[in-house]
Amino acid sequence: MSADKNEKNRAAFFDMITITVNGDKHDCEEGSTVENIIAMIGANSSKVAVVVNENIVPPEKRRNLKLHDNDQVEILAFAGGG
């Protein structure tokens, strides 16, 4: 591997963060927003609630709220229940 490629790989490595979504770890690009993560798992933003590190994230804040390494994300929806 050339020194140039090594440098690129190292840059790519440091540009990634690891977050936990609904209990599963995911690697994603640094700077990813809550809306990016909702899309990543295939949910419709208008039909889910999102909690990041115990804080509810309302729909109007999801586009701009960036995630950080080790963030805990919960994406929740309604299911049948009595």
Added chain:
Amino acid sequence: MNDLKIDTYTFSSRLILGTGKFGNTRTMIDAIRASGSQLVTVALRRFNPDQPEDDLFSALTSIEGLTLMPNTSGASNAKEAVKAAHISRELSGSPFIKVEIHPNPQHLMPDPIETFEACRILASEDFLVMPYIPADPVLAKRLEDIGCASVMPLGSAIGSGQGLSTIDMVRLIIRDSNIPVIVDAGLRSPSEACAAMEMGCEAVLVNSAVAVAGNPVEMASAFAEAVNAGCRAKAAGIMPRSGAAIATSPLTSFLGKTS
């Protein structure tokens, strides 16, 4: 039948339907329509990308005039229930919350202490708090005092179909209550729902009895008729019991008899 009034909300149906255990979403929607229910419960769960057909929210919001009452099922203490309530209100926009805290999956009996604490917090945050509780008249009164919108004593264990096994305690709760009393859990058949209404419940909440029936849509309709009948009977004034027979036909002047 008079409307059901909970706080400032009015519902023309006194049957509250749960949305769990249905074989599929189509059947659930048809059952809700057949029941005439305007208030249905839902549960909060992690989004499951493998089950996109579980888009319950879209299905339920397609029914005009339906209000959602999220529950806190899954919470094992007050803190978890309050958190679930906040998330549910964010998602549904509904002020209603069914506080349901049952830490032991073996019997699913509600925890009265954690339930009271969760209700106290949520009532102070302007939720319309509808706690699922043991049929305890003292607890019911305490929950009324802290501002709950109703109390929902269990008829018997969740999903058990054992009917109104708590009937005597529910009578006491109704007698002392100034907020709607709604029997929740354990009802098996429409006759039990009718009996609950006849004794003075303001509504009944049914899930399993409809969802696992051979024909859930038909059963939903049957429950609606039973609730209606019980409500009308209560309003009409049910005759008192008598310890002795009281003739309905004249006992005198029969044929050739002189007295």
